[in-house]
Amino acid sequence: MTSAPSEVIFKLSDNYVAENVQLDPDSFRVLSFVNGLNTVEEISESLGEDPVNVWQILGALHQRGIVEILGAVDVVPNVAPSGPPPAVGEAFFARITQELTRGIGPLAAFFVEDELAAMSAKRDGLPRERAAELVERLSLSIQDDAKRVQFQQAALEELRRLY
Amino acid sequence: MTKLLLQEPSRGWKGAPLTKLNAHLADLLSSIHRIGGVTSSFVFDNNGSRLGANVDESANVWQWTFRGDASREFGSGLGQMLAAFRVRGVRLRDMQLTFPEAGLFVRDMGNAFVVVMCRPEADWSLIRMTVNVAAAAFEADGELQKSLAAVAAWPSPVEPE
Numbered sequence: 001m002t003s004a005p006s007e008v009i010f011k012l013s014d015n016y017v018a019e020n021v022q023l024d025p026d027s028f029r030v031l032s033f034v035n036g037l038n039t040v041e042e043i044s045e046s047l048g049e050d051p052v053n054v055w056q057i058l059g060a061l062h063q064r065g066i067v068e069i070l071g072a073v074d075v076v077p078n079v080a081p082s083g084p085p086p087a088v089g090e091a092f093f094a095r096i097t098q099e100l101t102r103g104i105g106p107l108a109a110f111f112v113e114d115e116l117a118a119m120s121a122k123r124d125g126l127p128r129e130r131a132a133e134l135v136e137r138l139s140l141s142i143q144d145d146a147k148r149v150q151f152q153q154a155a156l157e158e159l160r161r162l163y
Numbered sequence: 164m165t166k167l168l169l170q171e172p173s174r175g176w177k178g179a180p181l182t183k184l185n186a187h188l189a190d191l192l193s194s195i196h197r198i199g200g201v202t203s204s205f206v207f208d209n210n211g212s213r214l215g216a217n218v219d220e221s222a223n224v225w226q227w228t229f230r231g232d233a234s235r236e237f238g239s240g241l242g243q244m245l246a247a248f249r250v251r252g253v254r255l256r257d258m259q260l261t262f263p264e265a266g267l268f269v270r271d272m273g274n275a276f277v278v279v280m281c282r283p284e285a286d287w288s289l290i291r292m293t294v295n296v297a298a299a300a301f302e303a304d305g306e307l308q309k310s311l312a313a314v315a316a317w318p319s320p321v322e323p324e
Contacts, residue, residue, distance in 0.1 A: 132288035
């Protein structure tokens with residue numbers, strides 16, 4: 001069984017034979033919720049009990065043969081959809097180009113296309129993970145140190161918005 | 164969780180210069196730690212004395228060998244490396260060292276330098292740019308640079324009082 005213990009479902013054992021069954025109050029309360037449908041977690045919530053305590057009680061009842069394990073609920077894992085990695089949107093390029101223009105003038109848009117080509121990347125579908133690389137390459141085209149820092153600072157804010 | 168270590172009062176650092184230094188250190192080291200993959204960062208003066216640090220307390224044992232006195236050793240070594248280039252008329256702006264377990268980025272800041280330790284898979288472009296931006300104010304503060312030069316000229320590392 002690979003499910004988490006709290007997803008397990010118990011039912012009353014079909015084979016249990018006894019004239020007198022003696023249960024302590026806690027075991028009785030747990031057993032009253034065993035119906036072949038409720039998971040350990042659901043029983044815990046209904047009783048307001050710690051799942052670990054409920055599991056221990058059910059474990060003891062199981063050992064006595066009073067209950068048996070029916071199965072487990074299939075837990076659907078929270079898996080990210082497969083597919084291409086997240087890409088950078090047009091708003092990012094617009095802002096980067098605007099900031100680069102402040103550093104190098106009206107040819108900024110051409111520099112962006114040039115660097116994308118040098119990276120063997122396309123504007124449409126540039127992976128988020130390569131955005132910082134593009135920004136750094138562009139920043140090196142700014143000769144003035146202070147302007148380069150200004151561009152990088154603005155670009156870093158845009159990069160943070162991507163995540 | 165990271166632990167920020169700032170300069171304590173000493174013979175070399177006290178009063179307004181100490182306050183200014185610590186304000187810059189806090190700003191610089193906190194900015195660097197916003198980068199994913201960065202584990203620790205240190206600032207040294209050009210004498211190799213550690214001025215401040217931001218250390219990831221949950222980092223593994225290898226990382227922890229750079230705490231305390233050990234960080235002074237590599238600070239001194241890196242400071243000497245930068246000085247060797249400077250003496251030959253080459254201003255080494257930054258250098259990047261990659262090890263199997265970690266990466267090391269060193270950035271000259273005039274009369275001090277910052278060392279950033281990160282995981283090997285960290286985004287180096289992001290590290291370089293963030294450090295460049297964060298270091299700009301540190302480098303540009305003329306009074307701070309004068310204080311750093313004065314303290315670094317002392318013959319031995321300045322210990323806390």
